[in-house]
Amino acid sequence: MRIKTFTLLFLIAAFSADLATQSLPRQDTESPVEVKVKNPRNVLNFYLAVPGNFLGWGQDKNAWPGEQERLKMVSVRDIQNGYLKLSWGTNDYIEIALFRDPARNRVVLGIARTDCSRVCNNDLLRFLVFEGNRCFDATGVLFPDLSACRLGKNIMINLPRYGTAVILNEVNSEGEPRELDEHIKWSDGKFVLEKRKK
Numbered sequence: 001m002r003i004k005t006f007t008l009l010f011l012i013a014a015f016s017a018d019l020a021t022q023s024l025p026r027q028d029t030e031s032p033v034e035v036k037v038k039n040p041r042n043v044l045n046f047y048l049a050v051p052g053n054f055l056g057w058g059q060d061k062n063a064w065p066g067e068q069e070r071l072k073m074v075s076v077r078d079i080q081n082g083y084l085k086l087s088w089g090t091n092d093y094i095e096i097a098l099f100r101d102p103a104r105n106r107v108v109l110g111i112a113r114t115d116c117s118r119v120c121n122n123d124l125l126r127f128l129v130f131e132g133n134r135c136f137d138a139t140g141v142l143f144p145d146l147s148a149c150r151l152g153k154n155i156m157i158n159l160p161r162y163g164t165a166v167i168l169n170e171v172n173s174e175g176e177p178r179e180l181d182e183h184i185k186w187s188d189g190k191f192v193l194e195k196r197k198k
Contacts, residue, residue: 047070054126073086082100092116094113119173144192154171157184168184
């Protein structure tokens with residue numbers, strides 16, 4: 001009887017572990033937030049639904065700005081390619097790109113805010129997962145740790161307007177970016193660092 005019980009427990013544990021590898025582990029820093037994304041579910045409507053704190057506009061999820069103010073910030077609107085660029089009168093900007101993961105029935109919204117006050121660099125990088133009407137930050141799970149990749153000191157990330165490869169630039173002391181030989185490709189529901197094909 002003990003052998004049968006042990007075997008059954010072992011099978012249940014193995015089945016549970018298999019299920020866990022199929023879904024995204026939630027190692028996010030913030031718990032899922034309820035959001036209302038308007039139809040059609042495109043990059044603009046996902047952007048309008050994102051709580052302000054995910055965009056770096058304060059600690060509160062209801063942080064400014066409202067919908068009309070957000071629409072005024074959109075300087076590049078490419079719905080077909082799932083890309084937005086936001087600007088507000090300075091050299092700083094935010095890029096937003098939509099990555100689809102049909103195998104897991106979810107969408108990932110990339111947000112990269114670039115500060116160009118001295119030398120351009122990213123002061124915010126997030127990848128938000130939308131599952132139904134829930135949104136959570138999964139940057140630590142989906143995106144590789146660039147500090148461990150030895151790519152250089154001043155890495156600036158640009159989200160893709162075309163395709164799904166995140167562009168990596170090394171910024172020199174004069175503030176000029178140089179595109180690296182590596183990029184980060186969206187593949188099978190996560191981002192993978194790889195050499196660019198020339």
